[in-house]
Amino acid sequence: MGLKxxxxxxxxxxxxxxxxxxxxxxxxxxxxxxxxIKKVPALRGKTVVNLFFEPSTRTRTSFELAAKxxxxxxxxxxxxxxxIVKGETLLDTARNIESMQAxxxxxxxxxxxxxxxLARGVRSSVINAGDGCHEHPTQALLxxxxxxxxxxxxxxxxxxxxxxxxxxxVARSNIYALTKMGATVRVAAPPTMIPLxxxxxxxxVFFDLDRALEGADVVMMLRLQLERLGQxxxxxxxEYARLYGLTAERMKRAKPDALVMHPGPLNRGVExxxxxxxxxxxxxxxxxxxxxxxRMGLMYLLSGG
Amino acid sequence: MPSHILIRNGTVLDPGRYHGPxxxxxxxxxxKAVGRDLPVSLRSPRSLLTIDATGLLVVPGLIDLHVHxxxxxxxxxxxxxxxxxxxxxxxxxxxxxxxNTNPVNDNQAVTDFIRAKAAAAGKARVFPIGxxxxxSQGKELADIGELVEAGCVAISDDGRxxxxxxxxxxxxxxxxxxxxxxxxxxxxxxxxxxxxxNEGLVSTQLGIPGMPNAAEDVMVARNLALAELTGAKLxxxxxxxxxxxxxxxxxxxxxxxxxxxxxxxxxxxTDEATKTFDTNAKMNPPLRTSGDVDAIKDGLADGxxxxxxxxxxxxxxxxxxxxxDAAPFGIVGLExxxxxxxxxxxxxxxxxxxxxxxxxxxAARVFGLKKGTLAPGADADVVIIDPAREWTVDVSRFYSKGxxxxxxxxxxxxxxxxxxxxxxxxxxxx
Numbered sequence: 016m017g018l019k020x021x022x023x024x025x026x027x028x029x030x031x032x033x034x035x036x037x038x039x040x041x042x043x044x045x046x047x048x049x050x051x052i053k054k055v056p057a058l059r060g061k062t063v064v065n066l067f068f069e070p071s072t073r074t075r076t077s078f079e080l081a082a083k084x085x086x087x088x089x090x091x092x093x094x095x096x097x098x099i100v101k102g103e104t105l106l107d108t109a110r111n112i113e114s115m116q117a118x119x120x121x122x123x124x125x126x127x128x129x130x131x132x133l134a135r136g137v138r139s140s141v142i143n144a145g146d147g148c149h150e151h152p153t154q155a156l157l158x159x160x161x162x163x164x165x166x167x168x169x170x171x172x173x174x175x176x177x178x179x180x181x182x183x184x185v186a187r188s189n190i191y192a193l194t195k196m197g198a199t200v201r202v203a204a205p206p207t208m209i210p211l212x213x214x215x216x217x218x219x220v221f222f223d224l225d226r227a228l229e230g231a232d233v234v235m236m237l238r239l240q241l242e243r244l245g246q247x248x249x250x251x252x253x254e255y256a257r258l259y260g261l262t263a264e265r266m267k268r269a270k271p272d273a274l275v276m277h278p279g280p281l282n283r284g285v286e287x288x289x290x291x292x293x294x295x296x297x298x299x300x301x302x303x304x305x306x307x308x309x310r311m312g313l314m315y316l317l318s319g320g
Numbered sequence: 321m322p323s324h325i326l327i328r329n330g331t332v333l334d335p336g337r338y339h340g341p342x343x344x345x346x347x348x349x350x351x352k353a354v355g356r357d358l359p360v361s362l363r364s365p366r367s368l369l370t371i372d373a374t375g376l377l378v379v380p381g382l383i384d385l386h387v388h389x390x391x392x393x394x395x396x397x398x399x400x401x402x403x404x405x406x407x408x409x410x411x412x413x414x415x416x417x418x419x420n421t422n423p424v425n426d427n428q429a430v431t432d433f434i435r436a437k438a439a440a441a442g443k444a445r446v447f448p449i450g451x452x453x454x455x456s457q458g459k460e461l462a463d464i465g466e467l468v469e470a471g472c473v474a475i476s477d478d479g480r481x482x483x484x485x486x487x488x489x490x491x492x493x494x495x496x497x498x499x500x501x502x503x504x505x506x507x508x509x510x511x512x513x514x515x516x517x518n519e520g521l522v523s524t525q526l527g528i529p530g531m532p533n534a535a536e537d538v539m540v541a542r543n544l545a546l547a548e549l550t551g552a553k554l555x556x557x558x559x560x561x562x563x564x565x566x567x568x569x570x571x572x573x574x575x576x577x578x579x580x581x582x583x584x585x586x587x588x589x590t591d592e593a594t595k596t597f598d599t600n601a602k603m604n605p606p607l608r609t610s611g612d613v614d615a616i617k618d619g620l621a622d623g624x625x626x627x628x629x630x631x632x633x634x635x636x637x638x639x640x641x642x643x644x645d646a647a648p649f650g651i652v653g654l655e656x657x658x659x660x661x662x663x664x665x666x667x668x669x670x671x672x673x674x675x676x677x678x679x680x681x682x683a684a685r686v687f688g689l690k691k692g693t694l695a696p697g698a699d700a701d702v703v704i705i706d707p708a709r710e711w712t713v714d715v716s717r718f719y720s721k722g723x724x725x726x727x728x729x730x731x732x733x734x735x736x737x738x739x740x741x742x743x744x745x746x747x748x749x750x
Contacts (some may be wrong), residue, residue, distance in 0.1 A: 027525065104641050127527045128597025147645065148527030187527055210524040211532075257373035 018316040022134040022141040025150040026191040041312030056313050059086035064117040067123045078121045081310035106136045113137045130287045140317045148182050155188035157309040161302050170197030172219040177229050179208040185278045187286025203227035208247040235276045236286045260287045323367050328366030334694040335677040345675035346700040349742040369448025379448045380692050381413025381701030383683035386629035390482050393422025398634040398721045404443035404721035410654040411736030413701035419451040422478040426451035426462040452491045456480040466581040468498040473687045476503035483701035501553040516645050518591040518606040531549035537563035544571045558581040560605035562615035569624040581629040584660035587616045599640045600726045610719040617669045628678045630657045634722025652722035658731035700743040709735045
């Protein structure tokens with residue numbers, strides 16, 4: 016059974032079966048990265064274009080590595096500006112790229128919905144690598160993959176997501192993915208960072224991190240965007256770190272075997288204390304390693320595997 | 321071209337005056353008579369055009385208090401000629417155009433230009449709305465007296481709402497001298513910074529920056545308070561929230577001289593329409609929730625909202641092809657407003673007469689236009705509507721240059737089939 020879709024634009028439209036299939040497929044590719052010759056011919060002769068309108072090192076590198084380990088040809092295309100500035104529409108840029116016979120376009124863009132707009136206009140498969148504050152589906156998939164490595168089942172787990180939910184595509188994708196797989200999701204943040212009606216997405220909202228952490232199986236920290244300070248979301252970094260920073264002391268409220276996750280890059284001492292980031296509970300580097308396997312699995316499935 | 325027109329065998333609906341079978345006789349640019357079996361002596365056989373309106377509605381030409389004709393300055397989006405052609409194709413014989421052109425209509429020269437262009441186009445009549453402040457910058461009052469002298473029927477900084485309450489107060493006071501309504505687009509810009517759609521469950525799901533209902537409600541409340549202070553005629557543009565409807569209802573109950581309009585898209589669609597990131601569902605104020613839509617309908621039914629206006633806002637195709645957050649706000653409305661309003665009649669929200677009042681006599685009253693009636697001696701602005709005609713919205717057939725509508729491919733019922741302005745047949749449907 017393949018993934019019956021041309022694109023991966025969001026988690027919201029995936030079924031639990033789709034997610035399961037992607038994770039299983041990723042599992043079978045995981046082993047490739049451990050071989051001496053880290054390559055399989057699955058995408059030989061195919062072209063993958065990384066189209067990144069926002070600076071990104073780790074996500075772009077992860078996609079590039081995934082495509083190369085599948086033997087695809089990879090082109091990195093990083094226009095420095097979006098069409099707002101440049102005058103060329105996203106669609107025109109993408110059609111140009113499509114004319115170069117791209118099979119898969121991986122898009123990172125600051126505008127929510129950019130991937131969907133693009134996917135409607137091109138025949139190539141489109142993978143959303145983050146569109147504004149909307150979604151970052153492959154991040155959620157690799158997070159689920161990482162949790163699954165350590166915990167037998169996703170269903171029934173209590174996952175706490177901490178930080179600026181309102182502006183986080185990682186949070187949105189994870190909320191959709193985790194609730195679809197039967198996990199209980201709590202979010203903890205100052206009320207300024209909780210968007211309207213978030214509870215209707217099936218999560219419980221906490222303003223008090225200590226209470227949110229009680230009995231948690233997984234704690235997922237979000238990176239604090241420092242520019243939010245000037246927009247009155249927060250009084251100070253100091254107060255945020257004190258109220259919403261994950262410390263070793265706070266982690267005692269979670270289950271003893273709880274995992275700590277972070278999509279990176281870390282603001283050490285702000286949302287996460289160094290002793291937590293470097294502790295045995297942290298699976299932050301596993302997330303990075305698993306990102307390659309999940310993206311390999313996904314590209315394999317989208318190219319008709 | 322015959323100088324007399326006799327419209328026979330239709331159902332004449334002249335809101336508040338006459339509703340029943342009858343004929344309408346037009347002599348030159350004015351209505352001569354309305355009634356059953358008009359005396360033959362009135363019929364001048366040599367130059368008479370007879371229109372058979374059997375099964376059709378004969379109504380005063382529709383009036384739209386809120387359009388953007390884009391000229392001068394943005395002729396690539398729309399011109400006065402294409403905009404007024406779209407108007408008559410939609411059944412509108414009079415439109416009031418907002419001043420956010422380039423240059424802004426904040427002086428007589430621009431007003432004169434608009435009126436001259438409209439006269440040359442010879443389609444719908446155009447009543448310009450002057451700016452409240454110079455350049456609509458919200459800082460210094462425009463020459464409001466001269467604007468009114470030149471033919472402006474209201475003042476507004478639509479699109480760039482007057483944020484400074486003290487400037488708004490002075491504008492309302494000053495406008496009293498000329499008895500023109502002050503029209504405000506109610507939006508607290510500090511509450512909508514970067515916002516692109518309604519703030520609610522859908523914006524939370526999509527991660528699109530939101531514009532809360534409160535941004536409109538607080539400015540409606542401010543404007544009502546200032547109208548009470550100054551005694552000005554206040555007209556509130558494109559009301560979109562349940563809170564606004566509540567505030568206006570309460571103000572009217574207290575006897576305040578306030579009027580309000582709602583747009584077809586705000587009583588037809590909700591923010592669910594943005595779920596596909598369709599930039600044609602992006603306008604300001606944004607599409608709200610079903611609770612707001614119901615409140616707008618209630619407000620239309622109980623008279624809290626006096627008028628239906630389109631906020632016709634054409635944009636070029638390439639502008640709406642941008643990403644959702646980069647695309648401009650606004651949709652065209654002139655060619656779809658009538659059937660969307662008639663849908664409220666089909667749904668039992670409004671009677672046919674009330675629905676048409678809000679597009680004719682009520683609109684005329686709000687801006688003090690001598691329009692919206694078929695009374696003998698009135699300007700012969702008439703629209704003949706086929707209320708049963710079903711048609712599909714095909715944007716490539718719009719007379720407007722704009723193609724930006726969320727109603728593309730919708731099945732519609734009801735259409736203007738003939739439009740007469742000043743006794744001249746200016747539009748005839750195929």
